[in-house]
Amino acid sequence: MLIQLNPTGVLDLLSQLEVDLLEQSSASERYRLFRNCALAVLNVGSHTDESSDIYDKYQDFDIRLVSRERGIKIELINAPDTAFVDGEIITGIHEHIFSVIRDILFICQKYEKDLKEQKAITHMVFDMLRNADALKVNSEPSMIVCWGGHSISEVEYKYTKQVGYELGLRGLNICTGCGPGAMKGPMKGATIGHAKQRIKNNRYLGLTEPSIIAAEPPNPIVNELVILPDIEKRLEAFIRTAHAIIIFPGGAGTAEEFLYLLGILLHPENDKQCLPVILTGPKQSEAYFKELCHFIEMTLGVEALSKFEVIIDNPQLVAQKLKSTMANVRDYRKSQGDAYYFNWTLKIENEFQQPFIPSHEQMANLDLHLEQPKQLLAANLRRAFSGIVAGNVKEEGVKAIKQHGPYILSGEPSLMKAMDKLLQAYVDEGRMKLPGSKYVPCYTIKA
């Protein structure tokens, strides 16, 4: 089955030079990346986080750029049925396909592969968000970044919907990392809340990256999708667009995000930043958060606990608190001459911007000792969890584990013990992978 699609967004107005470059790019070594991301967004609704399952199932899927005098078209061959309604592609998915082309093939041409400078990296993140029309100049602070696991319990999922509903009732918008679970619930809830408040310009921003998109494809409710080139730029995009952050229960990925955030908030120059952070979940998740706080206190110290708040089983309170702090966020930005749509004044050290590629060697070499500056420890812990996410669900990581066995993590015994305990809890609670298979850890902790 062959389907043709017209371009949307910035891609509907290209020069012949740009069309030529796009064609070359799509025929180059980027093709595989591009095809896989396209397949991921088409395959939404499938119930697996095993990238290889998806790629195996749709081996005969193909996507082609067709150039015309006046621009490009897309041809899809053997695309998953779930993307279509009576033969017509769902509009949300249609847009996502062109987000893939925009971010994977088009805008990347402007940037050299390995940006080093802090300012240049931040510019790239900004430029990609702007190019995706995800920066709204004239809007008040309202973007709530929601982090949390893709594999969570039904009770937790319903809770994320309720929180989203209460946020939506208060006119707040949602940003997540795409995918199922805690990344989908808040958007679905908010959709109903927005409908009751007659809000038409509601925003459901999805920020993802190529290596995670297959395991966590964007739900079509996501009405602004940006695919950042790597996890570090994605994390920077999250915290520079956030006006507040909610952390739901999750697994290693959520831990990675949380550690990244704390590492940055602990920087002395960010002392006065106004960026509210709330950890929340249903009654059943209380133990989970206790465990997590315990780990944070032990590793990053008591100061880190002051950077966030924990609210158990009270969606309304979460939404009320965040709604009422939006005025503070606005005042703070105004006092700094900063934009509302992008947090320029937030200090992000190069340490947090440089991509970490979790090879077995890199993982083994991580400096996991308590006696180092808190920020560096946060950065290293973040990398450890990042590696575990890769080993769990990212194509490259899964392959490496198959080939070389689990990552070896070693360091200070008390720290190792704490990590082991935390991770084991995630395994026991089914947070590492979607249900349906037995989880085999991709790591070994060595004290």
Place this chain on the structure above:
Amino acid sequence: MLIQLNPTGVLDLLSQLEVDLLEQSSASERYRLFRNCALAVLNVGSHTDESSDIYDKYQDFDIRLVSRERGIKIELINAPDTAFVDGEIITGIHEHIFSVIRDILFICQKYEKDLKEQKAITHMVFDMLRNADALKVNSEPSMIVCWGGHSISEVEYKYTKQVGYELGLRGLNICTGCGPGAMKGPMKGATIGHAKQRIKNNRYLGLTEPSIIAAEPPNPIVNELVILPDIEKRLEAFIRTAHAIIIFPGGAGTAEEFLYLLGILLHPENDKQCLPVILTGPKQSEAYFKELCHFIEMTLGVEALSKFEVIIDNPQLVAQKLKSTMANVRDYRKSQGDAYYFNWTLKIENEFQQPFIPSHEQMANLDLHLEQPKQLLAANLRRAFSGIVAGNVKEEGVKAIKQHGPYILSGEPSLMKAMDKLLQAYVDEGRMKLPGSKYVPCYTIKA
């Protein structure tokens, strides 16, 4: 607690003469009706269909019109908390309050109480819909009227959401009678479907009437609410705005609607009408529909069976069929020079327009014999079920039952037996009233 609200819709632009009349009207014998309807829309989300419970609970609730040089304002005193988010009324409910004022106090002034003529009654229905901005001149056929019970099982409720989702994905709009159950599910499902298709002008039309609104308050998702003066005008509004009709499982009210519809479709002048009707439910509802079809066949004959289709457990098929028939509906209307937004050519006999007030006497006198024209039988059966709805959930009816005991229905034994069987099934399946109390029938069948 006192809350002031500014007018919305047509009421934000009134002359001083109109303001005077409104004030007088709100202080007149209409006040009680007006107050109770306002309370009903404020009280959405409560879990009871017992009007008296609501009225008892909020005895100190009051609503007042305040006139100013330039128009009116509303004051709410001791309104239910559920209508508010952090002290601000939910926008959807704010709109509903002014729909109540518009339909109960304002537009009614134009009409004498008992319209007799067919054309004048239809004009009134049209005028109320137009005045509520519920007739869209330039839109294609897309309005799916969904009927079904307010008290249905969880499985049935989920099914109505799925059907709504599939309708929404196909750009179809939803009209229901307001209230919970089968009247809320399709709208919630469609909201998600519309979001995925980026549809912004989605319509959730609620048609209700004063005596049912407390038991079945409009969900705030309803973005066009019209309160017709009685059940007969509400039924006419349903079928003249419908481009197709879905009937989910339900109780006596659903039966009433279905019988009304068949009575009209069986009129020879409506022979060529293009108005698709689908009965649908999950696997678990199969028996329910069999029973219903059996009753229809027995009473209205085989011909009546040709006016609708039954689809079990296939939300996608239901939506596909309706989507594809929209072109037929358009062609038919075009061929007749008829409007898309209002089915003028549908013949509705005065028999079906005249209000039926279910006193014990009227109920006892209903002519329930098989040997009469099918249309008349349909009209009489409709009245019988209408009375049962009143006895179940409408304030007047419940009072009458308390006072005089159950209605007595009598007629041809075979018909009476069939009715009894049908009604008993509704009772057994919990379709008569919301769970939480034992149902005591408001009727006695005498063969």
Place this chain on the structure above:
Amino acid sequence: MLIQLNPTGVLDLLSQLEVDLLEQSSASERYRLFRNCALAVLNVGSHTDESSDIYDKYQDFDIRLVSRERGIKIELINAPDTAFVDGEIITGIHEHIFSVIRDILFICQKYEKDLKEQKAITHMVFDMLRNADALKVNSEPSMIVCWGGHSISEVEYKYTKQVGYELGLRGLNICTGCGPGAMKGPMKGATIGHAKQRIKNNRYLGLTEPSIIAAEPPNPIVNELVILPDIEKRLEAFIRTAHAIIIFPGGAGTAEEFLYLLGILLHPENDKQCLPVILTGPKQSEAYFKELCHFIEMTLGVEALSKFEVIIDNPQLVAQKLKSTMANVRDYRKSQGDAYYFNWTLKIENEFQQPFIPSHEQMANLDLHLEQPKQLLAANLRRAFSGIVAGNVKEEGVKAIKQHGPYILSGEPSLMKAMDKLLQAYVDEGRMKLPGSKYVPCYTIKA
């Protein structure tokens, strides 16, 4: 040549009952009125103010309502070419045609012929403006009513354009009585000013009445046209929608408007009203305004002079003054709880609301003596000028003059002398009729 037009505005959504009534109305004694008004708006751009010329020229013109199941259509037969561009009617004129139907055939059905009560008359004026969507609820004070002659010099015409341009640059809107000269210039100028300020919701409101519309047809720039039933309701519409008033040089009609305005502003209850009035014209019009002020002082006293300001040859200053008083207007309305879009608190005595039909007898009987309350004198003088306008350009008036000779105006000699002088100046300056014919006065002044 036969042209079919689809309805616009409120007329695109009618019930069958309404269609029936419209058809009857168009076939009734209102037909001639309706046809003539339609012809007038089609004939815009013709250079005559002689109604009979127009009616003679287009004797074979016809307009017909065609009813369909879903509403009405219009058929034009032998309509003037100037209304069309390459066979398609100009959109502005298309809208005007349906304004005629709306105001002449449709809304009038709601009102009995001779409303007596003050409140009922004001309600009717309001209702007609609202029905024409000419009352904008959420807009700031900005409507500048511009009065002045249809027959003015080229220098004066250019001046009105310059004033309009300066008003447009300041975001102010224009309301006039339709027609050429001082009623067209401000709109053309404002169009350019609005364009430079990128204002898209610019308003050019035209208020007219059946007996004047042929002599002063609305220019298609007029984007809101309302045809009030008589001159008195039109005058009330003017001053209740005005946020300020400019008076350019003009003839008897302008004098009528000015006297009406002063009569009302002199009412003690209007003492605190905030309604700025500026008389303005080029250097060449200085004598004209001196003469006029002199007449006002002599008749209505010095107090009347305090109700307005004269600015000669300074379009920028006129616009600046009015722009800066808009804040006062808003504050005043707010302090009174009054609407911005309609001046409810302005007191208009029944004296000024009752239609004056200028028969020879009525004109002869006017009480034109200085020794009467200023308000009554203003009302009587207003009637005298109203009659002269009728005798000059209104069909009925012109006929009456042909038949019975000039009106006789008599009264206190000094007053009569002053009137004679003023009127003679109008004659000498060519303000009574468009150039092209010798003006024969329709009045005789008897001291």
Place this chain on the structure above:
Amino acid sequence: MLIQLNPTGVLDLLSQLEVDLLEQSSASERYRLFRNCALAVLNVGSHTDESSDIYDKYQDFDIRLVSRERGIKIELINAPDTAFVDGEIITGIHEHIFSVIRDILFICQKYEKDLKEQKAITHMVFDMLRNADALKVNSEPSMIVCWGGHSISEVEYKYTKQVGYELGLRGLNICTGCGPGAMKGPMKGATIGHAKQRIKNNRYLGLTEPSIIAAEPPNPIVNELVILPDIEKRLEAFIRTAHAIIIFPGGAGTAEEFLYLLGILLHPENDKQCLPVILTGPKQSEAYFKELCHFIEMTLGVEALSKFEVIIDNPQLVAQKLKSTMANVRDYRKSQGDAYYFNWTLKIENEFQQPFIPSHEQMANLDLHLEQPKQLLAANLRRAFSGIVAGNVKEEGVKAIKQHGPYILSGEPSLMKAMDKLLQAYVDEGRMKLPGSKYVPCYTIKA
């Protein structure tokens, strides 16, 4: 007097990197260019085409970029009063200021100074138009490029307004080179035509370049302003965005444009292009066009005459013809798979793209002989007229003439004689410079 302005268009969303670059650019050698262009757009309405007059008059004018955390602001010091209304800058001029920054300081950073390749130059033209939001993806062919003199007679000016009015009535849009005369008239006329047709998305596109902008500043009606870097890119922008071209009477600049156009249309690959060209003016301009056609026939041959049509004194016919050919333009573009908003298939040889800098040497060396391919001759003649425009009104050219005396043009005697005659006619008719000074030719013709 210091005025601060917030950014509009693409400049309201910049990264800190971009802000830094802008600041550097504004402080660099581009500052003078930027300041002068800004002054030009502020100085609209002045009545001189002598750049130096403007620059002399506003020596103390300054414009500064102010960077903030979230972007830039502009400060104007001692800006011309005419740009303001009661202390507030006219919105149209506000936008033009930021067009200057966008095109002079911002987008140019992406391009090296001397692009050589055909595809790269066309891409740059496209990119600048797109960046200015001047390419509308979903609109039908409607853009009429109007060329003609800045110094024309009152009769001719009125004629251009009438043509603009008739174009506007037909929903056509206007593109000119900015400035007074034939470049302003069509826009003013179209504004009235668009208003009568209730067209809200009317486009008045101005294409200019830095060296001409002071002599021909954009009228604030221009609602899309693009400042191309040189005359050649401006000419390419004109003909690639044009759906048709009108040529009014004009001087050397108009001749330059006309010769450029014919040079391109005579290219064999453009044989089937659908690009209607009409020369038109009032009765009084008939001789002018005869002279011009004669010159064209003599130099470029009879074939060139087939590329355009001359219509004298018939604005309506001009507009009708163009309106009716829009369908052909659309069909042609469709048949080629070409865009409606940009004529990609039009062949423009590098010869016509390379900037010509009219030094005395270059002018003297122009190959002005009849015996060369028509296209080359057109290119050389175009350059000769381009030089004369520079000598007449461009700052650099005027300086060079002051320093070195008139340009010497030499070549084939018959051709030289013809040129001399044509130019002398322009001089005699006052087309070279605005009235107010004696014109001293900046050229000497040597046979």
